[in-house]
Amino acid sequence: MDKNILARINENYRFFSKSQKLIADYILNHFDKAANMTASKLAEIVSVSESTVVRFATELGYLGYPEFTEALLEYLRSESSLIKRMESVSQTLENQDILTKVINWDMDNLKSSLQRVDRESFDNAVNAILNADKIYILGVRSSACLASFLGFYFNLIFDNVRLVHTTSVSEMFEQILRVKEGDVVFGISFPRYSKRTVRALEYAKSRNATIVSLTDKKKSPLAPFTDHLITANSEMVTFVDSLVAPMTMLNALIAAIIIKKKDEVKQTFEELEGIWEEYEVYDKE
Numbered sequence: 070m071d072k073n074i075l076a077r078i079n080e081n082y083r084f085f086s087k088s089q090k091l092i093a094d095y096i097l098n099h100f101d102k103a104a105n106m107t108a109s110k111l112a113e114i115v116s117v118s119e120s121t122v123v124r125f126a127t128e129l130g131y132l133g134y135p136e137f138t139e140a141l142l143e144y145l146r147s148e149s150s151l152i153k154r155m156e157s158v159s160q161t162l163e164n165q166d167i168l169t170k171v172i173n174w175d176m177d178n179l180k181s182s183l184q185r186v187d188r189e190s191f192d193n194a195v196n197a198i199l200n201a202d203k204i205y206i207l208g209v210r211s212s213a214c215l216a217s218f219l220g221f222y223f224n225l226i227f228d229n230v231r232l233v234h235t236t237s238v239s240e241m242f243e244q245i246l247r248v249k250e251g252d253v254v255f256g257i258s259f260p261r262y263s264k265r266t267v268r269a270l271e272y273a274k275s276r277n278a279t280i281v282s283l284t285d286k287k288k289s290p291l292a293p294f295t296d297h298l299i300t301a302n303s304e305m306v307t308f309v310d311s312l313v314a315p316m317t318m319l320n321a322l323i324a325a326i327i328i329k330k331k332d333e334v335k336q337t338f339e340e341l342e343g344i345w346e347e348y349e350v351y352d353k354e
Contacts, residue, residue, distance in 0.1 A: 074140040075100060077129055085125075091115045092125045096141070104141035108134045142304065143260075178302040178314040186300055186318070194281045194297035195325045201253035201279070205245055207233040208257030209265055211310045215257050215283070215319060222323045225341070226334055233269075241269050250277035257283045259303040259310055262290050270294040283315060 078093050085093055095115050096103045103111060108126075112119040126137035198204060204227060208216030220232035235241040248254060254273040258266040267290045270280055274294040282295040285303050292298055299322070301314040327334050345351055 073144050074129075074137075075144060081129065088117045088121050089125050089128075091117055092122060100141055101145055104138060104145050106138070174304065175311055175313040178304055178311055179317060181304075182301045182314040182318065185302070187298065190297050191299055191322070191325075194299055195322065195329065197253050197279050197281060197297055198255070198322075198326060199329060201229065202249075202251040203229045203231065203253075205231050205233055205248060205252065205254045205273070205278075206257075207235070207241065207245070207254065207266060207269055209235060209241075209263045211312070212257040212259060212263065212266070215312060215315055216255075218316065219255065219257075219319050219323070225337065226323075226326060226330060235265065241265055242272060245269060245273060248273050248276050248278045252278045253281055254278050255281045255283070256291055256295070257315070258289070258291055259285050259312075259315065267291060267294070283318060 075097060078097060082090065082093055092111065092115050095111070106114075108122045109119045112122045123134050126134045129137065131137040131140065204223060206216050206220045206223065216232060220230060223230045224232075231244070233241055233244045235244065245254065252273075254270060256266050256270045262284075270282065270291055271294050274280055279297070280295045281297045281299070282289070282291040283299045283301065284291045286300055287298060289298075289300075299318055301318040303311050303315060
C-alpha cells in the first residue's frame with residue numbers, strides 16, 4: 070500500500086459508520102498504544118464489538134487485524150519519535166518477561182526475513198561484489214556497526230574495500246567522490262532511514278556505480294537507487310533497533326562470497342594465522 074496507515078484512515082474517515090469513527094479517532098490520537106493492542110482490547114477501549122474492529126481493518130484494505138497492526142507498527146517505527154516509541158514499549162513490556170519477549174521478537178524477525186528475502190537479488194549481489202573494481206561500504210547511526218562488521222570481514226577477503234567513516238554529509242561525499250562504473254557501493258539503513266545514506270546512494274548511482282543495499286523492505290527509500298536489494302526485518306517496537314536479522318543476512322553474504330573465493334581466502338587466512346601467531350594477536354587458551 071502506498072499510503073501510510075494514518076493517511077488511509079483520514080482519507081476514508083467520512084465514509085465510516087459511527088462505531089468505525091470511534092475506532093478511527095482512538096487510533097489517530099493514540100496509534101502508538103493501538104499498535105500493540107489485540108482486537109478485543111481495542112474494542113473494549115472504544116466500546117465497540119471485536120468484530121467491528123476486525124471489519125474496520127479489512128475495509129481499509131488489510132487482509133485482517135494482524136496485518137492492520139503490522140502497518141501501525143511500521144508507521145510507529147518509521148515515523149514516530151523516540152519518545153513515542155519509548156512510551157509504547159514501556160506499555161507493551163511492563164510486567165512481562167522482557168528477555169523472553171525481545172528474543173521472541175528477534176526469532177520472528179529471522180523467520181520472516183528468510184521467507185521474504187529475494188534469493189535472486191541476494192545471489193546477484195554476491196556476484197556484483199566479487200566482480201567489483203572497488204567496494205564502498207556505508208552505514209551511519211545505528212547501521213554503522215553493521216557497516217563496520219561487513220568492512221572488517223571484507224578487508225580480510227578483498228584488497229579493494231573502503232569503509233566510509235563519516236560524521237557529516239560533506240565527509241561522506243568526499244570519501245565517495247571518485248566512485249565510478251565498475252565499483253560497488255553497499256548501503257545499509259533501517260528505519261528511521263538516514264538521509265545521508267540515501268543521498269550518497271543517489272550520487273553513486275548517478276556515477277553509474279552498482280548499488281547493493283541492505284534494508285528492511287522493497288519500499289525503503291534506498292530501493293529506487295539500488296540494483297540488488299537485500300531485505301531483513303528489523304521490527305522491534307523499542308527505541309533500540311533490532312539488528313539480529315540484518316547481521317545474519319550479512320553473515321550469509323560473507324559466507325557465500327567466501328565459498329566462491331575459497332582458494333584465495335584459504336591462502337589469505339593461512340598467511341594471517343602465521344602473522345597472528347607471530348605477533349600474539351590472540352590469547353592462547
